[in-house]
Amino acid sequence: MTPSRRGLVAAFGALPLLYVQARAQGWPARPVRFQVGYAAGGSITIAARLLGDTLGAGWGQSVVIENRVGAGGTIAAAAVARSEPDGYTLLVSAAGEIVGAPYTMANLPYDPQKDLTPISLIARNPLVLVVPASLPVRNLQELLDLAKRQPLSYASGGVGTATHFVAELFKLRSGANIEHVPYRGSGDLQADLQAGRVHMTFDAISVMLPQIEAGRVRAIGVTSATRSPQAPDIATLAELGVRDFAGGGWVGLLGPAALPAPLVEKLERDVRAAVQGGLGAQLAMRGFDPVGSSSTEFRRFIAEETTRWGEAARAAGMRPA
16 A cells, blocks of 8 residues: 555544544534433432533533433433433433442343443532431430331432442441331432431431421431531541441433543533532532542542442342342
8 A cells, every 4th residue: 555545544534533523522512411310409400400500601502401210310321321422411420320220220221331431420429317306316326226126217219329328338337227218309208207207318418408407307427438518517427436337429420332532521621620610619518529520530430339339239138129
Protein backbone atom coordinates (compact mmCIF):
# COMPACT_ATOMS: atom_id res chain seq x y z
CA MET A 1 0.00 0.00 0.00
CA THR A 2 1.42 3.38 -0.99
CA PRO A 3 1.86 6.15 1.61
CA SER A 4 -0.91 8.19 -0.01
CA ARG A 5 -3.29 5.22 0.08
CA ARG A 6 -2.49 4.54 3.73
CA GLY A 7 -3.21 8.19 4.47
CA LEU A 8 -6.63 7.93 2.83
CA VAL A 9 -7.47 4.79 4.80
CA ALA A 10 -6.42 6.45 8.07
CA ALA A 11 -8.44 9.55 7.22
CA PHE A 12 -11.60 7.56 6.46
CA GLY A 13 -11.03 5.47 9.61
CA ALA A 14 -11.00 8.62 11.72
CA LEU A 15 -14.33 9.85 10.34
CA PRO A 16 -16.54 7.94 12.85
CA LEU A 17 -14.58 9.36 15.79
CA LEU A 18 -14.77 12.89 14.36
CA TYR A 19 -18.51 12.44 13.84
CA VAL A 20 -19.00 11.31 17.46
CA GLN A 21 -16.92 14.23 18.73
CA ALA A 22 -18.94 16.68 16.64
CA ARG A 23 -22.20 15.26 17.98
CA ALA A 24 -20.92 15.54 21.57
CA GLN A 25 -19.99 19.18 20.99
CA GLY A 26 -23.52 19.93 19.74
CA TRP A 27 -25.20 18.06 22.59
CA PRO A 28 -27.78 18.65 23.96
CA ALA A 29 -30.00 19.86 21.16
CA ARG A 30 -33.24 18.96 22.99
CA PRO A 31 -34.43 18.32 26.57
CA VAL A 32 -32.63 15.64 28.60
CA ARG A 33 -34.53 13.12 30.73
CA PHE A 34 -33.32 12.01 34.16
CA GLN A 35 -34.83 8.68 35.19
CA VAL A 36 -35.28 8.28 38.96
CA GLY A 37 -36.46 5.00 40.48
CA TYR A 38 -37.94 6.53 43.61
CA ALA A 39 -40.92 8.66 44.58
CA ALA A 40 -41.00 12.44 44.36
CA GLY A 41 -39.96 14.02 47.65
CA GLY A 42 -37.30 11.42 48.41
CA SER A 43 -33.61 12.20 48.70
CA ILE A 44 -32.69 10.86 45.23
CA THR A 45 -35.35 13.01 43.55
CA ILE A 46 -34.15 16.03 45.53
CA ALA A 47 -30.61 15.48 44.27
CA ALA A 48 -31.83 14.85 40.71
CA ARG A 49 -33.79 18.10 40.62
CA LEU A 50 -30.89 20.13 41.99
CA LEU A 51 -28.53 18.56 39.47
CA GLY A 52 -31.00 18.94 36.60
CA ASP A 53 -31.67 22.62 37.35
CA THR A 54 -27.95 23.39 37.50
CA LEU A 55 -26.94 21.45 34.38
CA GLY A 56 -29.97 22.56 32.40
CA ALA A 57 -29.12 26.22 32.99
CA GLY A 58 -25.63 25.66 31.60
CA TRP A 59 -26.83 23.55 28.66
CA GLY A 60 -29.62 25.90 27.65
CA GLN A 61 -32.00 22.93 27.67
CA SER A 62 -34.54 21.73 30.20
CA VAL A 63 -33.91 18.58 32.22
CA VAL A 64 -37.06 16.57 32.85
CA ILE A 65 -37.25 14.37 35.95
CA GLU A 66 -39.20 11.15 35.37
CA ASN A 67 -39.99 9.10 38.48
CA ARG A 68 -40.34 5.41 37.58
CA VAL A 69 -41.12 4.07 41.01
CA GLY A 70 -40.92 0.42 42.02
CA ALA A 71 -38.77 -2.69 42.36
CA GLY A 72 -36.10 -0.93 44.41
CA GLY A 73 -35.19 1.52 41.65
CA THR A 74 -34.61 -1.19 39.04
CA ILE A 75 -37.49 -0.12 36.76
CA ALA A 76 -35.77 3.20 36.07
CA ALA A 77 -32.36 1.55 35.73
CA ALA A 78 -33.71 -0.98 33.23
CA ALA A 79 -35.30 1.83 31.19
CA VAL A 80 -31.96 3.62 30.91
CA ALA A 81 -30.11 0.38 30.11
CA ARG A 82 -32.50 -0.14 27.16
CA SER A 83 -32.31 3.46 25.93
CA GLU A 84 -30.35 4.82 22.99
CA PRO A 85 -26.77 5.78 23.96
CA ASP A 86 -27.23 9.39 22.87
CA GLY A 87 -27.13 11.09 26.27
CA TYR A 88 -30.78 12.15 26.26
CA THR A 89 -31.86 9.49 28.78
CA LEU A 90 -29.75 9.25 31.94
CA LEU A 91 -30.14 7.60 35.33
CA VAL A 92 -29.88 9.41 38.63
CA SER A 93 -29.33 6.37 40.77
CA ALA A 94 -29.17 5.32 44.37
CA ALA A 95 -26.94 2.48 45.51
CA GLY A 96 -29.64 -0.19 45.52
CA GLU A 97 -30.28 -0.64 41.81
CA ILE A 98 -26.55 -0.71 41.06
CA VAL A 99 -24.90 -2.71 43.87
CA GLY A 100 -27.79 -4.16 45.87
CA ALA A 101 -30.19 -5.57 43.29
CA PRO A 102 -27.85 -8.32 41.99
CA TYR A 103 -27.98 -9.89 45.46
CA THR A 104 -31.76 -9.70 45.89
CA MET A 105 -33.32 -10.09 42.41
CA ALA A 106 -32.97 -13.38 40.55
CA ASN A 107 -34.12 -12.07 37.16
CA LEU A 108 -32.64 -8.60 37.08
CA PRO A 109 -33.42 -7.22 33.60
CA TYR A 110 -30.00 -5.57 33.20
CA ASP A 111 -26.41 -6.10 34.27
CA PRO A 112 -25.30 -3.05 36.30
CA GLN A 113 -21.66 -3.68 35.36
CA LYS A 114 -22.21 -4.14 31.61
CA ASP A 115 -25.41 -2.33 30.63
CA LEU A 116 -24.78 1.05 32.27
CA THR A 117 -21.99 3.62 31.96
CA PRO A 118 -20.86 5.32 35.19
CA ILE A 119 -20.51 9.08 34.69
CA SER A 120 -20.03 10.62 38.13
CA LEU A 121 -20.63 9.90 41.80
CA ILE A 122 -22.56 13.03 42.64
CA ALA A 123 -22.71 12.72 46.42
CA ARG A 124 -22.76 10.36 49.34
CA ASN A 125 -26.06 10.18 51.20
CA PRO A 126 -25.53 9.45 54.93
CA LEU A 127 -28.38 7.65 56.66
CA VAL A 128 -29.76 8.13 60.15
CA LEU A 129 -31.49 5.55 62.34
CA VAL A 130 -34.73 7.01 63.67
CA VAL A 131 -37.67 5.76 65.74
CA PRO A 132 -41.16 7.21 66.24
CA ALA A 133 -41.41 9.83 68.96
CA SER A 134 -43.97 7.57 70.65
CA LEU A 135 -41.56 4.64 70.99
CA PRO A 136 -40.32 4.52 74.62
CA VAL A 137 -36.61 4.57 73.82
CA ARG A 138 -34.13 7.42 74.03
CA ASN A 139 -30.91 5.82 72.86
CA LEU A 140 -29.42 2.81 71.13
CA GLN A 141 -29.13 0.62 74.21
CA GLU A 142 -32.78 1.17 75.12
CA LEU A 143 -33.75 0.29 71.55
CA LEU A 144 -31.76 -2.94 71.64
CA ASP A 145 -33.20 -3.83 75.05
CA LEU A 146 -36.74 -3.27 73.76
CA ALA A 147 -36.02 -5.47 70.73
CA LYS A 148 -35.17 -8.31 73.13
CA ARG A 149 -38.48 -7.93 74.99
CA GLN A 150 -40.90 -7.59 72.07
CA PRO A 151 -41.00 -7.99 68.27
CA LEU A 152 -39.92 -4.87 66.41
CA SER A 153 -39.96 -3.97 62.73
CA TYR A 154 -37.92 -1.73 60.49
CA ALA A 155 -39.06 0.03 57.34
CA SER A 156 -36.95 0.30 54.19
CA GLY A 157 -37.32 1.93 50.80
CA GLY A 158 -37.64 -1.54 49.26
CA VAL A 159 -35.83 -4.83 48.91
CA GLY A 160 -32.26 -4.29 47.69
CA THR A 161 -32.13 -0.59 48.55
CA ALA A 162 -29.43 1.02 50.67
CA THR A 163 -31.87 1.33 53.58
CA HIS A 164 -32.48 -2.44 53.41
CA PHE A 165 -28.81 -3.41 53.26
CA VAL A 166 -27.74 -0.99 56.00
CA ALA A 167 -30.50 -2.27 58.31
CA GLU A 168 -29.44 -5.86 57.71
CA LEU A 169 -25.84 -4.93 58.45
CA PHE A 170 -27.07 -3.25 61.64
CA LYS A 171 -28.89 -6.45 62.63
CA LEU A 172 -25.75 -8.46 62.00
CA ARG A 173 -23.48 -6.14 63.98
CA SER A 174 -25.87 -5.40 66.89
CA GLY A 175 -27.63 -8.75 67.24
CA ALA A 176 -31.05 -7.08 67.06
CA ASN A 177 -33.92 -9.25 65.82
CA ILE A 178 -36.14 -6.92 63.80
CA GLU A 179 -38.53 -7.70 60.95
CA HIS A 180 -38.20 -6.07 57.52
CA VAL A 181 -41.16 -4.08 56.12
CA PRO A 182 -40.37 -2.77 52.61
CA TYR A 183 -42.06 0.35 51.22
CA ARG A 184 -42.32 1.82 47.73
CA GLY A 185 -41.74 5.43 48.69
CA SER A 186 -40.59 7.75 51.44
CA GLY A 187 -44.00 9.38 51.94
CA ASP A 188 -45.85 6.24 53.04
CA LEU A 189 -42.83 5.10 55.03
CA GLN A 190 -42.67 8.32 57.02
CA ALA A 191 -46.43 8.32 57.67
CA ASP A 192 -46.36 4.78 59.08
CA LEU A 193 -43.20 5.48 61.06
CA GLN A 194 -44.62 8.59 62.70
CA ALA A 195 -47.83 6.70 63.50
CA GLY A 196 -45.83 3.91 65.14
CA ARG A 197 -46.94 1.21 62.70
CA VAL A 198 -43.25 0.41 62.17
CA HIS A 199 -40.67 0.89 64.87
CA MET A 200 -37.58 2.23 63.12
CA THR A 201 -35.98 3.03 59.80
CA PHE A 202 -32.70 4.09 58.26
CA ASP A 203 -33.29 6.98 55.89
CA ALA A 204 -31.35 9.86 54.44
CA ILE A 205 -30.48 12.71 56.78
CA SER A 206 -31.64 15.03 54.00
CA VAL A 207 -35.15 13.56 54.32
CA MET A 208 -35.32 12.90 58.06
CA LEU A 209 -33.74 16.03 59.51
CA PRO A 210 -36.94 18.15 59.25
CA GLN A 211 -38.91 15.34 60.96
CA ILE A 212 -36.28 15.10 63.70
CA GLU A 213 -36.28 18.85 64.27
CA ALA A 214 -40.11 18.88 64.40
CA GLY A 215 -40.09 16.17 67.08
CA ARG A 216 -42.05 13.68 65.02
CA VAL A 217 -39.22 11.11 65.10
CA ARG A 218 -36.22 10.59 67.37
CA ALA A 219 -32.68 10.16 66.03
CA ILE A 220 -30.63 7.28 67.43
CA GLY A 221 -27.43 7.50 65.36
CA VAL A 222 -25.97 8.11 61.92
CA THR A 223 -24.46 5.38 59.74
CA SER A 224 -21.48 7.30 58.37
CA ALA A 225 -17.94 6.91 59.69
CA THR A 226 -18.01 10.50 60.99
CA ARG A 227 -20.79 12.75 62.21
CA SER A 228 -22.80 14.68 59.66
CA PRO A 229 -22.05 18.42 59.44
CA GLN A 230 -25.81 18.93 59.17
CA ALA A 231 -26.48 17.07 62.44
CA PRO A 232 -23.28 17.20 64.51
CA ASP A 233 -25.13 16.40 67.74
CA ILE A 234 -26.17 12.96 66.46
CA ALA A 235 -23.50 10.37 67.26
CA THR A 236 -22.41 7.72 64.79
CA LEU A 237 -23.55 4.17 65.47
CA ALA A 238 -19.90 3.17 65.66
CA GLU A 239 -19.41 5.70 68.48
CA LEU A 240 -22.39 4.13 70.23
CA GLY A 241 -20.81 0.71 70.21
CA VAL A 242 -21.89 -0.95 66.95
CA ARG A 243 -18.50 -2.27 65.90
CA ASP A 244 -17.26 -2.40 62.29
CA PHE A 245 -20.31 -0.47 61.17
CA ALA A 246 -20.23 2.29 58.57
CA GLY A 247 -22.30 2.61 55.45
CA GLY A 248 -24.99 4.54 53.74
CA GLY A 249 -26.44 5.56 50.47
CA TRP A 250 -25.16 7.56 47.56
CA VAL A 251 -26.42 9.18 44.40
CA GLY A 252 -24.75 8.91 41.00
CA LEU A 253 -25.28 9.71 37.34
CA LEU A 254 -25.13 6.88 34.79
CA GLY A 255 -26.01 6.39 31.15
CA PRO A 256 -26.63 3.36 28.95
CA ALA A 257 -23.81 1.15 27.73
CA ALA A 258 -21.93 2.31 24.64
CA LEU A 259 -22.38 5.97 25.57
CA PRO A 260 -19.70 7.68 23.40
CA ALA A 261 -16.54 8.56 25.29
CA PRO A 262 -16.57 12.26 24.24
CA LEU A 263 -20.10 12.57 25.64
CA VAL A 264 -19.14 10.78 28.87
CA GLU A 265 -16.24 13.21 29.23
CA LYS A 266 -18.50 16.22 28.69
CA LEU A 267 -21.09 14.99 31.18
CA GLU A 268 -18.42 14.18 33.75
CA ARG A 269 -16.82 17.58 33.28
CA ASP A 270 -20.15 19.40 33.60
CA VAL A 271 -21.19 17.46 36.71
CA ARG A 272 -17.85 18.05 38.41
CA ALA A 273 -17.98 21.76 37.65
CA ALA A 274 -21.55 21.94 39.00
CA VAL A 275 -20.65 20.15 42.25
CA GLN A 276 -17.56 22.33 42.74
CA GLY A 277 -19.77 25.36 42.20
CA GLY A 278 -23.13 26.18 43.74
CA LEU A 279 -24.59 22.69 43.48
CA GLY A 280 -22.19 21.35 46.12
CA ALA A 281 -23.39 23.90 48.66
CA GLN A 282 -27.04 23.15 47.84
CA LEU A 283 -26.47 19.43 48.33
CA ALA A 284 -24.62 19.97 51.60
CA MET A 285 -27.49 22.10 52.93
CA ARG A 286 -29.77 19.09 52.41
CA GLY A 287 -27.55 16.61 54.21
CA PHE A 288 -25.54 15.18 51.31
CA ASP A 289 -21.76 14.89 51.19
CA PRO A 290 -20.90 16.32 47.72
CA VAL A 291 -18.34 14.38 45.66
CA GLY A 292 -18.42 15.01 41.89
CA SER A 293 -16.08 12.17 40.91
CA SER A 294 -14.63 11.25 37.55
CA SER A 295 -16.12 8.43 35.51
CA THR A 296 -13.10 6.22 36.27
CA GLU A 297 -13.35 6.91 40.00
CA PHE A 298 -17.07 6.16 39.97
CA ARG A 299 -16.55 2.85 38.16
CA ARG A 300 -13.94 1.83 40.75
CA PHE A 301 -16.24 2.92 43.59
CA ILE A 302 -19.09 0.79 42.21
CA ALA A 303 -16.82 -2.26 42.06
CA GLU A 304 -15.77 -1.74 45.69
CA GLU A 305 -19.36 -1.19 46.84
CA THR A 306 -20.54 -4.31 44.99
CA THR A 307 -17.97 -6.40 46.86
CA ARG A 308 -18.82 -4.85 50.23
CA TRP A 309 -22.57 -5.24 49.80
CA GLY A 310 -22.06 -8.81 48.65
CA GLU A 311 -20.29 -9.62 51.89
CA ALA A 312 -23.16 -8.08 53.88
CA ALA A 313 -25.76 -9.98 51.82
CA ARG A 314 -24.06 -13.33 52.38
CA ALA A 315 -23.59 -12.67 56.09
CA ALA A 316 -27.27 -11.77 56.43
CA GLY A 317 -28.38 -14.84 54.45
CA MET A 318 -29.95 -12.82 51.60
CA ARG A 319 -30.79 -14.78 48.46
CA PRO A 320 -31.95 -13.55 45.04
CA ALA A 321 -35.68 -14.12 44.66
